[in-house]
Amino acid sequence: MTWTSSGARRGATMTIKELAERVGVSPAMISRYLNNGYVSEENRAKIAAAIEETGFTPSRQARNLRTGKTSLVGVVVPKISTETIGRVTAGVEEVLGRQGYQMILGNTDNDASAELDYLRLFERYPVDGMILVATEVTPAHERFLRESKTPVVVIGQRVPGVNCVYHDDEGAAFELGRRVAEKRPGASAAMIWVTEKDRAVGIERRDGMLAGLATGGIEVPDARVRKAAFTTASGYEQTHLLLEDPATPALDLVCCATDLIAAGAMKAVLERYGEPAGTGNAPLVTGFGDNELAQAVSGGFPTVHLGNRTSGVRGAEALISLMENPRTMPASTMLGFRVVNA
Incomplete structure (x- = not known):
């Protein structure tokens, strides 16, 4: 194994044998020290002092050759610029960094085919493991996830037979809808939602919201459900079209699939009514995700x-556990939620 010096032999390299000669111990003892094996306290102190004096660090390439690992994890995300994904990747990086892994990020810009391209690329690279922050899960995704020889964990979607960490989107949306309906029973409502290809957001959140609203006698006809992209601009556009539609009655409530969509909806409401959403005659707008910027700019609105x-x-x-124990049975973890401003 090669060591690189930043101290006494700055810019030079040294083998374990040379380091052992410097300390006056055997190469085997140096290897045991580096791998946290047994070394007497006296010799451990000598080795530590030599490393501190010379500034030697272990060569990652040599360690990888010895262990057969790269210490790299591929992480595939739908859109790196969003606050939500920033929070997810911060959590991933925190854990990986503590365990000596580096993260390679693949941004797909909400392109499901690009997700598969990145997963296949990472598998060939190779990396020690992969994390997919999933949106759309196609049959091709499911097949890859089940057949991949590289450990993989999915975040944000529930995939049977695959290690997953996901949210209780349906339960959270139900509770948000129930609380809003309790305060505005029988309200005239509309929804700005997203594609059903994203099961967690497009289906589970939608079904939960409709069921929650129904507890207060609020129904949302299909004609008042508009499909938007996952952007503020799209939320604004679809809400604007909804509010200007002569076939749509005056609304009390506009429910949105995400906070970014809700931010666009609130802009459209402000332009149409001349007053902020939820005040005067302007309909209340709800979101999902507790986006910090949207909450600050708007002054707060119902969300999760x-x-x-x-x-x-x-x-x-979960990925580290899987990498250490590849034969571990697939497991899913569902996280909780908190309703805000409702």
Whole structure:
């Protein structure tokens, strides 16, 4: 094994044998020390002092050759610029860094085919493990996830037979809808939602919200459900079209699939009514995700806080466990939620 010096032999390299000669011990003892094996306190102190004096650090390449590991983890995300993904990757990086792993990030810009491309690339690279922060899970995704020889964990979606960390999207949306309906029973409502290809957001959140609203006698006809992309601009556009539609009655409530969509909806409401959402005659707007910036700018609106950083932490911990014990049976972890401003 080669060591690189930043001290007495700055810029030079030294083998374990040379380091052993410097300390006056055997190469085997140096190896045991580096791998946390048994070394007497006296010799451990001598080796530590020599390393401190010379500034030697272990060569990652040599260690990888010895262990067959790269100490790299591939992480595939749908959009790196969002606050939600920033929280998830911060949690992932926190855990990986403590365990000596480095993260390689693949940003797909919400392209499901690009997710598979990155997963296949990481598998060939190779990396020691992979994390997919998933949106759309196609049959091709499921097949890859089950057949991959590289340990993989999915965050944000529930995939049968695969290690997953996901949120209780349906339960959270139900509770948000129930609380809103309790305060505005029988309200005239509309929804700005997303594609059903994203099961967690497009289906589970939608079904939970509809069921929660129904507890207060609120129904949302299909004609008042508009499909948006996962952006503020799209939320604004679809809400604007909804509010200007002569076939749509005056609304009391606009429920949105995400906080970014809700931010666009609130802008459209402000332009249409001349007053902020939820005040005067302007309809109340709800979101999902507890986006810090959207909450600060708007002054607060009903939404759901999800433990996104926690999901990154739990996902990374699950991956490390899987990498250390490849035969571990697949397991899923569902995280909780907190309703905010409702």
